[in-house]
Amino acid sequence: xxxxxxxxxxxxIPVIFGVSFIIFVLFNVVAxxxxxxxxxxxxxxxxxxxLREQLGLNKPLFxxxxxxxxxxxxxxxxxxxxxxxDIIEMIRQGAWPSLTLTIPAFMISTILSILLALVVAFYRGxxxxxxxxxxxxxxxxxxxxxxxxxxxxxxxxKLGWFEISGYEPEFPVFLSYVALPGIIxxxxxxxxxxxxxxxxxxxxxxxxxxxxxxxxxxxxxxxLLKHVLRNAMIPIITYVVIQIPFLILGALLLxxxxxxxxxxxxxLNALNSSDxxxxxxxxxxxxxxxxxxxxxxxxxxxxxxPRVKLK
Amino acid sequence: MSMRFIGxxxxxxIAAVGCSREQNFDEKVLNLITPQKIxxxxxxxxxxxxxxxxxxxxxxxxxEFHYLKRPYELTPNLAESMPEVSADGLTYTFKxxxxxxxxxxxxxxxxxxxxxKADDFIYSxxxxxxxxxxxxxxxxxxxxxxxxxxWRDKNANAEKVNYDEAVEGLKKVDDYTFQFKLAKPFPxxxxxxxxxxxxxVAKEVVEHHGQEFQNYPVGTGPFKLDYFDNSNRIxxxxxxxxxxxxxxxxxxxxxxxxxxxxxAGKKLPLVDKVIVNIVVESQPQWLNFQKGxxxxxxxxxxxxxxxxxxxxxxxxxxxxxGIRLSMVNSLDTTYVAFNHTDPLFKDNIKLRQAMSLAxxxxxxxxxxxNNTATIAQSIIPPGISGHKKEYKSPYIGRNLEMAKKLLKxxxxxxxxxxPELQYETVxxxxxxxxGEFFAKNMADIGIKIRISTNTWPExxxxxxxxxxxxxxxxxxxxxxxxxxxxxxxxGPNESPGSNSSNYKNATFDKIFAQASIMQDGPERTxxxxxxxxxxxxxxxxxYGMHRTSVTVYQGWVKNYKYIEFNHTQVQYLNADLEAKxxxxxxx
Numbered sequence: 099x100x101x102x103x104x105x106x107x108x109x110x111i112p113v114i115f116g117v118s119f120i121i122f123v124l125f126n127v128v129a130x131x132x133x134x135x136x137x138x139x140x141x142x143x144x145x146x147x148x149l150r151e152q153l154g155l156n157k158p159l160f161x162x163x164x165x166x167x168x169x170x171x172x173x174x175x176x177x178x179x180x181x182x183x184d185i186i187e188m189i190r191q192g193a194w195p196s197l198t199l200t201i202p203a204f205m206i207s208t209i210l211s212i213l214l215a216l217v218v219a220f221y222r223g224x225x226x227x228x229x230x231x232x233x234x235x236x237x238x239x240x241x242x243x244x245x246x247x248x249x250x251x252x253x254x255x256k257l258g259w260f261e262i263s264g265y266e267p268e269f270p271v272f273l274s275y276v277a278l279p280g281i282i283x284x285x286x287x288x289x290x291x292x293x294x295x296x297x298x299x300x301x302x303x304x305x306x307x308x309x310x311x312x313x314x315x316x317x318x319x320x321x322l323l324k325h326v327l328r329n330a331m332i333p334i335i336t337y338v339v340i341q342i343p344f345l346i347l348g349a350l351l352l353x354x355x356x357x358x359x360x361x362x363x364x365x366l367n368a369l370n371s372s373d374x375x376x377x378x379x380x381x382x383x384x385x386x387x388x389x390x391x392x393x394x395x396x397x398x399x400x401x402x403x404p405r406v407k408l409k
Numbered sequence: 410m411s412m413r414f415i416g417x418x419x420x421x422x423i424a425a426v427g428c429s430r431e432q433n434f435d436e437k438v439l440n441l442i443t444p445q446k447i448x449x450x451x452x453x454x455x456x457x458x459x460x461x462x463x464x465x466x467x468x469x470x471x472x473e474f475h476y477l478k479r480p481y482e483l484t485p486n487l488a489e490s491m492p493e494v495s496a497d498g499l500t501y502t503f504k505x506x507x508x509x510x511x512x513x514x515x516x517x518x519x520x521x522x523x524x525x526k527a528d529d530f531i532y533s534x535x536x537x538x539x540x541x542x543x544x545x546x547x548x549x550x551x552x553x554x555x556x557x558x559x560w561r562d563k564n565a566n567a568e569k570v571n572y573d574e575a576v577e578g579l580k581k582v583d584d585y586t587f588q589f590k591l592a593k594p595f596p597x598x599x600x601x602x603x604x605x606x607x608x609x610v611a612k613e614v615v616e617h618h619g620q621e622f623q624n625y626p627v628g629t630g631p632f633k634l635d636y637f638d639n640s641n642r643i644x645x646x647x648x649x650x651x652x653x654x655x656x657x658x659x660x661x662x663x664x665x666x667x668x669x670x671x672x673a674g675k676k677l678p679l680v681d682k683v684i685v686n687i688v689v690e691s692q693p694q695w696l697n698f699q700k701g702x703x704x705x706x707x708x709x710x711x712x713x714x715x716x717x718x719x720x721x722x723x724x725x726x727x728x729x730x731g732i733r734l735s736m737v738n739s740l741d742t743t744y745v746a747f748n749h750t751d752p753l754f755k756d757n758i759k760l761r762q763a764m765s766l767a768x769x770x771x772x773x774x775x776x777x778x779n780n781t782a783t784i785a786q787s788i789i790p791p792g793i794s795g796h797k798k799e800y801k802s803p804y805i806g807r808n809l810e811m812a813k814k815l816l817k818x819x820x821x822x823x824x825x826x827x828p829e830l831q832y833e834t835v836x837x838x839x840x841x842x843x844g845e846f847f848a849k850n851m852a853d854i855g856i857k858i859r860i861s862t863n864t865w866p867e868x869x870x871x872x873x874x875x876x877x878x879x880x881x882x883x884x885x886x887x888x889x890x891x892x893x894x895x896x897x898x899x900g901p902n903e904s905p906g907s908n909s910s911n912y913k914n915a916t917f918d919k920i921f922a923q924a925s926i927m928q929d930g931p932e933r934t935x936x937x938x939x940x941x942x943x944x945x946x947x948x949x950x951x952y953g954m955h956r957t958s959v960t961v962y963q964g965w966v967k968n969y970k971y972i973e974f975n976h977t978q979v980q981y982l983n984a985d986l987e988a989k990x991x992x993x994x995x996x
Contacts, residue, residue: 128867129866129867130864130865130866130867130868130869130870131866131869131870131873132866134869134870134873134905135865135866135869136543136545137456137543137545138456138457138545138548139456139907140545140548140549140906140907141548141905141906142547142548142551142905142906143905143906145543145547146873146905148540148543148565149543152541152543177620180448181446181448181449181623181639182448182449182451182620182623183449183624183639184620184621191638192640195641247692250692250693250696251692251696254696255696255699255700258700262693262696262697262700262702263686263688263690263693263696263697264641264642264686264688265641265642354689354690355690355692355693356693357641357686357687357688357689357690357693359638359640359641359687363446363640363689364640367446367640369864370864370865370866371865371866372866
């Protein structure tokens with residue numbers, strides 16, 4: 099397994115080259131010139147030229163690409179062109195608010211979804227299954243913005259149960275700010291998650307080993323929890339772990355509506371101002387996180403199913 | 410055990426939800442909202458409105474706009490008095506107020522702020538010109554101060570910029586006196602000294618914090634920064650070493666009756682603490698205001714009907730809570746620009762006139778501005794010298810018959826032969842709707858419009874490279890002088906300069922060049938009016954609206970008066986804590 103992990107980690111090198119290339123091409127072909135944006139509405143031709151020179155945008159393209167690759171490998175992303183802040187510091191500051199929102203909400207929604215999926219699988223075909231499935235589909239049909247607007251208006255403003263917006267980093271004060279967006283996250287996740295987990299569990303429930311377990315006289319709950327759930331773990335692990343890198347990127351809409359100063363907002367601002375160093379840092383870090391969590395998924399397979407060997 | 414544990418977790422969460430910020434009645438606090446992340450506090454980058462509002466709380470300039478008087482009038486701030494100006498209008502001598510202290514900072518010996526001197530202004534102006542720093546305010550001084558451009562050019566390739574080298578136009582006379590010598594007449598120069606770009610910074614602080622300077626503001630201003638998270642919240646406290654600056658004792662005729670002189674002669678600032686929350690979306694802005702958590706707010710477009718009735722009165726539900734309303738014309742102009750490097754528009758004034766006549770300004774005002782805007786007849790908004798109130802453009806006001814006639818004369822009867830035109834806009838919902846409305850209007854005379862939505866960087870790239878055929882945009886005044894608007898049609902300012910429509914007209918350019926170096930007076934106003942009419946008749950753009958600023962503020966906020974250049978406004982605002990206690994019961 100160690101060899102496998104090392105080999106997968108080494109795969110990261112060409113992936114980083116590739117990611118650097120893609121973001122470099124996108125930035126140079128699609129994005130606007132950052133110099134006039136940074137200089138404002140009165141920028142002169144000379145100023146634009148001078149600033150491009152300072153930012154290294156007049157260098158040959160290959161040299162610019164190598165700068166991107168270098169920063170991706172050294173994690174030295176420099177400073178934001180728009181705010182002149184140290185990028186690693188910006189990410190560090192933004193990561194905490196994002197994670198305080200996304201991790202608890204993600205954990206609760208995952209556990210709740212699995213539990214509900216087990217319940218609907220247990221009562222498959224009956225009223226409770228149909229009701230939950232109907233609610234899931236109905237819930238998914240409504241735009242996430244509609245949920246945000248309604249929950250914010252009703253629970254925060256009308257009932258006054260939560261803060262309308264804002265954030266305090268101190269524990270436990272931040273809970274009062276992330277509670278409502280966290281609930282919205284959970285509500286938004288329940289629909290697709292329950293339906294996915296239900297399908298996975300039902301796939302297992304009709305297998306021969308389940309019939310054998312029942313024939314041995316095991317109760318339905320024991321069969322579900324001890325046999326079905328364990329065998330359904332591989333697709334569940336894949337589905338769940340691969341979402342974790344996206345948690346780090348934050349929840350763009352929720353952060354925006356609830357004024358949570360997370361990484362989603364930082365990324366959006368960077369895109370709107372052609373702030374290439376920040377875009378580059380976020381793209382590289384999320385790619386690395388994605389690779390690492392894919393690797394973790396593979397390792398977890400071996401724990402969930404001893405028949406899986408990593409070679 | 411597990412049920413008890415889950416119960417405990419829920420109990421803890423519910424308790425934590427209660428741990429939010431409470432209203433504080435022990436000190437006077439202003440709770441403000443800004444809709445954009447703040448890029449930092451370095452005055453030389455104060456190009457955007459939101460950053461300059463924050464910079465103006467901590468830093469100060471030689472001059473400022475009088476808080477109450479209208480039309481806008483400059484008044485001394487850190488300057489002892491208005492400057493002495495030489496007969497040729499080229500030399501400005503300033504005396505700096507004595508005894509003004511920079512705020513305490515560890516950048517100073519023993520952490521105690523030192524006295525502001527003439528050198529600080531000379532240093533601050535040089536920073537604006539520093540070629541390594543690329544100030545967003547350099548346009549203000551570019552080519553204006555004798556020797557400054559030469560100093561900038563000389564240091565462009567130097568490893569370290571030499572701040573010790575003398576510059577002819579920046580001369581220290583003594584510790585409290587210095588002179589600006591201009592390279593050419595620049596009547597708007599004094600406005601530049603009221604803009605945050607030129608506010609005084611201390612060299613020690615800049616050098617102490619280096620690249621992090623923008624996060625550690627230390628000025629002479631009324632407030633001292635306590636906490637700064639550029640995407641969450643900014644907190645200030647009253648600067649304990651702020652000088653004796655008093656609330657004005659005179660203003661407009663109606664100010665006394667409006668209670669705006671109640672604090673006349675009181676020491677500024679009038680509140681102890683200012684909290685600025687960064688709230689990007691309009692719903693939470695509005696809900697926070699409705700709940701009393703925000704003290705003043707520009708009314709979001711979608712909440713207009715909840716705030717205003719009959720187009721101009723405060724909604725009774727809000728009035729009951731003591732909320733008040735301010736509706737004042739902003740100094741801005743919205744427009745659809747034609748790209749005059751495109752032969753379609755450059756040589757075809759009749760096509761431009763036809764399109765302008767096809768545009769339904771009245772409906773646009775209703776749809777996008779809740780009927781509060783003033784339809785623009787030409788480029789200058791009301792309230793600025795050069796705006797001719799009696800001038801009505803013959804090409805504003807929907808007249809489809811005339812538009813079709815002009816289109817035919819332009820060589821495109823019923824739009825035949827005219828290729829599909831591309832209208833560029835940003836991707837926001839309102840901008841897209843405005844684009845669709847424009848396209849619908851043009852379709853009525855047979856002109857086909859394709860709407861292209863862009864991110865802001867993409868739109869800027871297209872206008873700067875002259876590849877945007879038409880685009881919808883707006884311009885807000887940097888200072889209250891028509892020159893700031895006419896410059897948008899001045900040929901030599903073509904893209905990537907401020908004339909992004911690349912309009913060129915030799916007569917217009919000649920008159921503008923003449924007027925732009927004249928001091929304010931009847932002669933200049935006559936020339937400005939000539940330009941105003943020319944800009945109206947030539948239809949270089951399809952003029953849109955002069956928008957109205959609609960602000961609501963809580964009943965406990967005192968001394969609120971709309972000011973276009975509002976970066977120093979907060980020091981004049983007051984909070985009545987007794988009124989707040991009472992009024993909050995109604996929320």
